[in-house]
Amino acid sequence: MTGPPTTARRVVAELLDLALLAIPLVIGALLVDTLGDANGGGQTDRVVFGGAALAATAGLLLWNRGRREGRTGASLGKTWTDLITRDPDTGAPVGPRRALLRRRTEVVMARTADDDGFTPLPADTSVAGIRRRRLLGLLTLAVMLVLVLLASVAIGARPMTFTEVFHALLVNDGAETDVIIHSLRIPRTLLGLLVGIALGVAGALIQGHTRNPLADAGLLGINAGAALFVVLSIYLLGTSTPAEYLWFAFAGSLFASVVVFGFASIGNGGSSPLSLALAGAAVAFFLQAMIQTVVLLDQTSLDGYRFWVVGSVAGRGMDVLWQVLPFIVVGLVIALASTPGLNVLSLGEDVARSLGTNIVLTRVIGIAVITILTGAATAACGPIAFVGLIVPHIARAITGPDYRWLVPYAGLLGGVLLVLADVIGRIVVRPGELQVGIVLALVGAPFFIALVRRRKLVSL
Incomplete structure (x- = not known):
């Protein structure tokens, strides 16, 4: 199919992309609701899982609407609806930043983009580029590991506030929460x-x-x-x-x-x-x-x-x-x-x-x-x-x-x-x-x- 995309097709593509972002938000909202005080949850539990849901949503947004659409021209929603985002002047991919900010872009049918010679941006396969991506990945994993370790220390059967968690980690004067963290959660x-x-x-x-x-x-x-x-x-x-x-x-x-x-x-x-x-x-x-x-x-x-x-x-x-x-x-x-x-x-x-x-x-x-x-x-x-x-x-x-x-x-x-x-x-x-x-x-x-x-x- 060639020609300009219909409004309905573009709306469906946007709704599909929004549905993808809604998945971690809905899961996070359900977890936060489940971890209410009446159900034995605590402040730390709700903040940790709510923050994780927001972080996952932001990561999906950057990957799908930024990197994926900016380099290949199609987010997941646009892939499923045969649409391509490109530069209106050159017909080339717009890059992650412009795709995310929606600056000077146009959306066309995938067949039209192919006929005009649209080519996704190639990955940087140089030695320096590969090493840079690997080091960035290790840094990201290290940050994730630190956050997961803090969550493991803070979350458990006994709800705790952030004040109690940091008191146990920094002071440890023998309070009940200090004993729980140092004798049970940290070894675990x-x-x-x-x-x-x-x-x-x-x-x-x-x-x-x-x-x-x-x-x-x-x-x-x-x-x-x-x-x-x-x-x-x-x-x-x-x-x-x-x-x-x-x-x-x-x-x-x-x-x-x-x-x-x-x-x-x-x-x-x-x-x-x-x-x-x-x-x-x-x-x-x-x-x-x-x-x-x-x-x-x-x-x-x-x-x-x-x-x-x-x-x-x-x-x-x-x-x-x-x-x-x-x-x-x-x-x-x-x-x-x-x-x-x-x-x-x-x-x-x-x-x-x-x-x-x-x-x-x-x-x-x-x-x-x-x-x-x-x-x-x-x-x-x-x-x-x-x-x-x-x-x-x-x-x-x-x-x-x-x-x-x-x-x-x-x-x-x-x-x-x-x-x-x-x-x-x-x-x-x-x-x-x-x-x-x-x-x-x-x-x-x-x-x-x-x-x-x-x-x-x-x-x-």
Whole structure:
């Protein structure tokens, strides 16, 4: 269709764009209303979630009406109605600022723009441009992480004002709110951050070493190994708290990784991505069968297993944090140091071998790091799904395939996602709490389905 667009078409496009902006506003308004004083909410809760809704709305506006329409000529609403915004004199894209401010622009049909040679602005693919976008992304993630951490400290079952929160953080003279924040919320927040970073980095490494876009900790049997050893410790030794069975879970993760890597290496002198996936699936199924056998024999083991397997950062103190901290720090350092070798390995084993890379050594180091990070995180909080699965895809969409940038991005994204999910779990079923593993499953499952369909990962 050519010619000037009808008024009705333009109105529909604007309404669609406004509807997109209304989504976070409506969700934020519902949350603020739900968090009223009568429902156990507090001032801090309402300000945090109301501010988050406004920030999300502003971000959507800048992306859709500014960057997207300014560079490609079409916001989402205009894309759905076949309209293009362009410069009335040159017929070229107007840029983000002019698109956002609606200065000296005209709207035409997409067919008309194509006939006149309209071309979207190309992305800056220079080395300086890519580095600038990546650094800006890291800065944005760091700011988001700080805000999420503050929200985690401020929001909980006991409503608090900003005055009480800052008093606890800056003064801490032993008041009731000071004790709650320092003994419960700060350890929980720090553990959630540490576990989220570990799972995000481990997920990126797992997908890189197995070259499987659907890989996570469960693929290598790590979660199943940790779960089996936890169940056995409850059944045989009577352990009952996270601090008591933490080391058993970590030992189970190590055991599963060694067995999987050993089976994957039999016969060809080294493990391949396919043999790792097959060995991991086989070992995981066997270990799950052993777990079911034990929990069916003993009710106490079943109760303890149900508490641990759901995945939660609640009920863990600083003692658990200090026990897993050295392992995660060492794992993160080795992970960052191994990213150049993983970049070479991603080119294919033949190319990597021709460039002088020791494939077996690189893969052994990678599996060891994955085991340390995932094992420590799983031992501390139980198996938490979807962080290691989703986060690497989001990071890869921002940074590209360079693991020197992908791994830090995955770590920060994992920390933000897990702490945010924990905060959401504290308010959705007040006065109770929803464990972080359940929140991530509810949010992560539909998100990952959409991601798979959009990126066509199933065909890989």
